Amino acid sequence: MKMILLGPPGCGKGTHGKRISSRYDIPIISTGDIIRVAVSSGSALGEQVKGYMASGNLVPDDIVIALVKDRLTQDDCKNGFIFDGFPRTVPQAEAIDAMGICVDMVLSIELPDQVIVNRVTSRRVCPSCSAGYDVNDNPSRDGVTCDMCGATLIQREDDKAEIVENRLKVYHEKTAPLVAYYEEQGLLHPHRSETGYRLYSIDDICNLNVIRALRELDMPLSEIRAYLDRRSPGELVELLERRVVRWRGES
Ligand code: ADP
Ligand code: ZN
Secondary structure, three states: OEEEEEOOOOOOHHHHHHHHHHHHOOOEEEHHHHHHHHHHHOOHHHHHHHHHHHOOOOOOHHHHHHHHHHHHOOHHHOOOEEEEOOOOOHHHHHHHHHOOOOOOEEEEEEOOHHHHHHHHHOEEEOOOOOOEEEOOOEOOOOOOEOOOOOOEOEOOHHHOHHHHHHHHHHHHHHHOHHHHHHHHOOOEEEEEOOOOOOOOOHHHHHHHHHHHHHHHOOOOHHHHHHHHHHOOHHHHHHHHHHHHHHHHHHO
16 A cells, blocks of 8 residues: 655654554655654765754755655565655655556645644654654653653754744645645545544554555545445445456456
């Protein structure tokens, strides 16, 4: 499955990505993480991009696209992947199309701006294993070190209030148009939340399983979504039978 996680900073893309990744055994490709690694390594590329990141602006498209292309050559991507934080602009989305990548679905998480500001400024991350925490709602056990690996948690420089405001502005200008872009392609699977605390339940994850199976049978996402909205298992069986019959006829 090839999936895109779309949404404003701090909407929980990383958290959802990890769940989906372990469920389907496909890697998360987080351009934010790739860029952070480059910056902390002090490489020439890192030097070139660190200013954009620190000010909450986007790294230029050609650089990000090259990083993603390079990541996709690794072996673990062959059964699919989850893009987290990519694409962030229309040219990046067009680059995905130009690479001949057939995206199965785009999970779009939408949250009110004020919720985002609160969440991002209370976010803490592990610099070593990139686990995420929240000082109010999901602190680590001792509030200081990472539960997973023991490293001391940090607040990302770009998670500080002044920078978050700019990141949101950039999100609305450059990234939000991708919602319409993928809606038009029939790939958008929107999740709107007023609070942002709605995490994927096991039910939702099972739904993703159903979605993947149906996508493999070439069912349009709009049809699948209509089924999921109604949650009618009888109808699902019927839809599946119709698809399988058609699919057998074709092969
Ligand atoms: P979040 O999802 O919390 O906003 P990320 O970790 O995805 O943060 O990204 C952090 C920063 O890395 C962005 O503000 C931007 O500077 C840079 N970045 C990440 N992904 C991209 C991308 N696809 N295009 C351009 N810049 C990016
Ligand atoms: Zn850790």
